[in-house]
Amino acid sequence: MAMAWLPREDQAARFAAEQPSTDARPAAFLDRDGVLNVDRGFTHRPDDLEFTPTAIEAVRMLNRAGYLVFVVSNQSGVARGYFGTEDVEAFHRTMAARLAEQGARIDAFFYCPYHPDGTVARFATEHEDRKPSPGMILQAMRDWPVLPARSVMIGDKASDVEAADRAGIHGIRIEANVCDLAAVVAGFLRQQPPC
Numbered sequence: 001m002a003m004a005w006l007p008r009e010d011q012a013a014r015f016a017a018e019q020p021s022t023d024a025r026p027a028a029f030l031d032r033d034g035v036l037n038v039d040r041g042f043t044h045r046p047d048d049l050e051f052t053p054t055a056i057e058a059v060r061m062l063n064r065a066g067y068l069v070f071v072v073s074n075q076s077g078v079a080r081g082y083f084g085t086e087d088v089e090a091f092h093r094t095m096a097a098r099l100a101e102q103g104a105r106i107d108a109f110f111y112c113p114y115h116p117d118g119t120v121a122r123f124a125t126e127h128e129d130r131k132p133s134p135g136m137i138l139q140a141m142r143d144w145p146v147l148p149a150r151s152v153m154i155g156d157k158a159s160d161v162e163a164a165d166r167a168g169i170h171g172i173r174i175e176a177n178v179c180d181l182a183a184v185v186a187g188f189l190r191q192q193p194p195c
């Protein structure tokens with residue numbers, strides 16, 4: 001099961017309570033390291049959070065277009081003992097706060113702390129959530145009213161695109177750290193009918 005920094009059920013329930021209708025919406029599944037923030041290798045300290053050049057604008061654009069926005073992130077540093085789940089969750093809280101300051105919102109964060117080569121026994125296993133497996137995307141689609149046919153996963157690795165394929169959604173691979181994410185999102189949205 002993917003882990004979120006707030007119980008996903010709470011986030012989904014809050015979302016449902018805030019929405020005037022339960023109509024399904026398209027979703028953008030965003031990889032984290034290299035896509036939203038500069039990947040420094042097992043990035044986990046809030047002080048190391050540096051957004052990629054147009055990440056905040058990209059998230060805001062997706063919010064305005066009516067997309068649900070999810071982070072789906074492999075965090076094998078937990079299994080490897082480099083940092084704990086509380087560090088991942090603190091990083092996500094910081095990311096959410098920094099985005100909120102600029103009018104951008106991630107609806108939910110999903111991350112996978114597992115890795116088969118881990119040193120922390122609890123997390124040292126292969127797991128259906130670990131990309132290229134599609135577990136986190138499928139979990140989000142169970143918890144939230146997602147329209148898969150108009151959804152997209154954007155990542156910087158082949159495993160991100162494979163996870164998208166296996167979840168049955170469109171996948172886009174971008175260059176890590178330096179990509180103009182807002183331009184990629186704008187290009188994708190131009191090809192979509194309005195919500």
Ligand SMILES: [Mg+2]
Binds near residue numbers: 033157
């Ligand atoms: Mg990445």
